[in-house]
Amino acid sequence: SAVISQKPSRDICQRGTSLTIQCQVDSQVTMMFWYRQQPGQSLTLIATANQGSEATYESGFVIDKFPISRPNLTFSTLTVSNMSPEDSSIYLCSVVRDNEQFFGPGTRLTVL
Amino acid sequence: AQSVTQPDIHITVSEGASLELRCNYSYGATPYLFWYVQSPGQGLQLLLKYFSGDTLVQGIKGFEAEFKRSQSSFNLRKPSVHWSDAAEYFCAVKSGGYNKLIFGAGTRLAVHP
Numbered sequence: 001s002a003v004i005s006q007k008p009s010r011d012i013c014q015r016g017t018s019l020t021i022q023c024q025v026d027s028q029v030t031m032m033f034w035y036r037q038q039p040g041q042s043l044t045l046i047a048t049a050n051q052g053s054e055a056t057y058e059s060g061f062v063i064d065k066f067p068i069s070r071p072n073l074t075f076s077t078l079t080v081s082n083m084s085p086e087d088s089s090i091y092l093c094s095v096v097r098d099n100e101q102f103f104g105p106g107t108r109l110t111v112l
Numbered sequence: 113a114q115s116v117t118q119p120d121i122h123i124t125v126s127e128g129a130s131l132e133l134r135c136n137y138s139y140g141a142t143p144y145l146f147w148y149v150q151s152p153g154q155g156l157q158l159l160l161k162y163f164s165g166d167t168l169v170q171g172i173k174g175f176e177a178e179f180k181r182s183q184s185s186f187n188l189r190k191p192s193v194h195w196s197d198a199a200e201y202f203c204a205v206k207s208g209g210y211n212k213l214i215f216g217a218g219t220r221l222a223v224h225p
Binding site: 031044099 | 146154156158202206213214215217218
């Protein structure tokens with residue numbers, strides 16, 4: 001299994017500001033994933049983060065809005081930039097181990 | 113393009129009744145299939161997965177799912193539902209060589225006492 005922690009667990013932010021979400025895994029992984037779950041919706045992949053290279057973004061997501069860092073094999077951050085109320089979602093970090101995908105507890109973001 | 117369809121947005125069952133949640137996928141090759149559960153305020157927990165082999169897979173919490181290639185389905189079942197099973201259930205598919213998960217819209221399960 002994989003133990004994943006995220007910080008913060010929740011936050012309320014003002015529009016126009018930015019929030020950085022941290023994801024820590026209990027052991028080294030090659031790829032880390034960031035998902036978004038909008039209210040009442042399913043999960044959508046934002047990007048895949050490999051250590052030492054630029055993140056790969058899915059259609060509809062751009063680096064300027066969701067910059068990602070991956071400084072080592074156990075840690076990643078996702079920043080939600082210039083926030084608007086439409087960014088209110090749960091953001092989840094995920095890793096794959098032994099062909100199984102594990103998810104962090106999520107960060108619940110509310111933008112006013 | 114790969115996709116996952118969960119036709120039932122919301123299902124209500126009585127405690128002790130049987131349960132079947134439907135999942136249909138669209139994928140060209142043999143899919144890797146998953147069922148996750150998300151309880152209120154909780155993260156996602158893997159219930160079971162199918163990669164190959166026996167098409168009837170057993171998972172945690174008494175759940176099972178059957179892969180039917182001819183119907184492109186991977187329905188989740190439980191013979192007797194408990195009140196604690198009330199949650200959101202997500203079916204997901206992953207390509208064999210790429211770790212991106214594509215999720216269905218989810219089915220919200222309510223359990224009546």
